[in-house]
Amino acid sequence: MTTIMAMCTAPIASMNTDTAPSGLLQLIWLASPALPIGGFSYSEGLEAGIEQGLVHDADSSTQWVVDQLHLSQSRGDMAVIAQAIPAWQSHDVARLNALNQWVMVTRESAEMRLQTEQMGRSLLDWLRNLQQASEASLSVCAQLPVTYPLAMALALSLAPVPLHQALQAYAFGWSENMTQAALKAVPLGQSAGQRMLARLAQEIPIAVEEAMHLSDNDRQAFSPMLTILSARHETQYSRLFRS
16 A cells, blocks of 8 residues: 555646646536446436335436435535545645545445446546546556545546536536436436436535535535435346446
């Protein structure tokens, strides 16, 4: 681990400034469902909620995702990303390791842990393929293994944008994946999906503001029902998603 931490201090190399897209375009790119990291294959407990009858129409789907945004994402992963972005920029490896470990220990089901590991690994591969960060940093950091929030923080740290915009991009990308999961699994129509995204777009700035002001003592991952549903999903007979 000492060797890994030492090698991870290698400077992060951003894209050539003459050819790099603008900060806004980088955020749009990272928030896109076309980003090849597998986000479309997870429902994060939503499919199990549908199976249990907790989610059954457009209104219940919207409320489910809004609650998850505020009770799980903003207090957990988004707060980690808010703290990890400056840590990547200042090469604070001890801080990054601590945040990464916190994410790992808060994944209370096998599906949740596999998701954060797989998406983190895929995002690191994407950064490597586009040469957006140094090979030494990516190859060594991948051995930790880097969780998805830490990998996303690394990607966002390379975009010249304010922290709140980086978090908004992450939150919208997550919201779009969850909306698509609801469209497929409930199922819902496209108009219902757009209304869901409109509601989430109103809620995201509030969630971002909370995430940016949480300290280590305030950050939390306490969603027992979501954990129970995730565990049940592992043996669910019929399913479309990996979580």
